[in-house]
Amino acid sequence: MPDWFVPETYYYLWNEGKLIGEFRIRHHLTEALRNGAGHIGYSIKRDERGKGYDTAGLKLTISEAKKIIPEDEIYLRVNKDNIASQKVMLNNGAYRAGEDEDHYFMRIKKY
Numbered sequence: 001m002p003d004w005f006v007p008e009t010y011y012y013l014w015n016e017g018k019l020i021g022e023f024r025i026r027h028h029l030t031e032a033l034r035n036g037a038g039h040i041g042y043s044i045k046r047d048e049r050g051k052g053y054d055t056a057g058l059k060l061t062i063s064e065a066k067k068i069i070p071e072d073e074i075y076l077r078v079n080k081d082n083i084a085s086q087k088v089m090l091n092n093g094a095y096r097a098g099e100d101e102d103h104y105f106m107r108i109k110k111y
């Protein structure tokens with residue numbers, strides 16, 4: 001891989017054989033990820049939103065990320081107008097570490 005590539009693992013959330021959502025962990029930060037998308041990304045199928053799945057899926061993803069990433073905190077980024085995703089992060093113990101014009105930069109302590 002080019003040296004600026006970061007390994008990324010994809011996880012899929014299922015409910016009784018039905019695909020619900022996707023979660024991704026980038027295994028370590030680069031300068032671009034530290035000031036950008038961070039370690040974790042996720043998305044829930046449109047017709048399954050608002051049922052608590054992302055809160056539950058992020059919880060599972062965080063427990064995997066704690067085993068993988070070398071940094072002391074898990075970095076996340078969210079658009080300021082994405083209230084649902086902000087709630088999911090806060091539900092999982094994230095705090096706001098910074099912001100730019102369009103985003104909040106959130107972090108979750110590993111320990």
Ligand SMILES: CC(C)(COP(=O)(O)OP(=O)(O)OC[C@H]1O[C@@H](n2cnc3c(N)ncnc32)[C@H](O)[C@@H]1OP(=O)(O)O)[C@@H](O)C(=O)NCCC(=O)NCCS
Nearest residue numbers: 042043044049050051052053054055078083084085087088
């Ligand atoms: C963001 C997203 C992952 C949330 O998934 P979800 O399964 O609906 O989340 P949850 O059901 O766990 O809901 C979490 C909270 O957001 C709230 N919420 C859900 N949809 C909402 C909306 N449209 N507006 C405001 N709040 C909303 C829920 O009520 C819940 O609040 P609570 O914890 O106080 O009860 C989903 O909307 C999605 O896939 N969006 C597109 C991709 C995306 O934005 N990814 C994240 C990028 S940072």
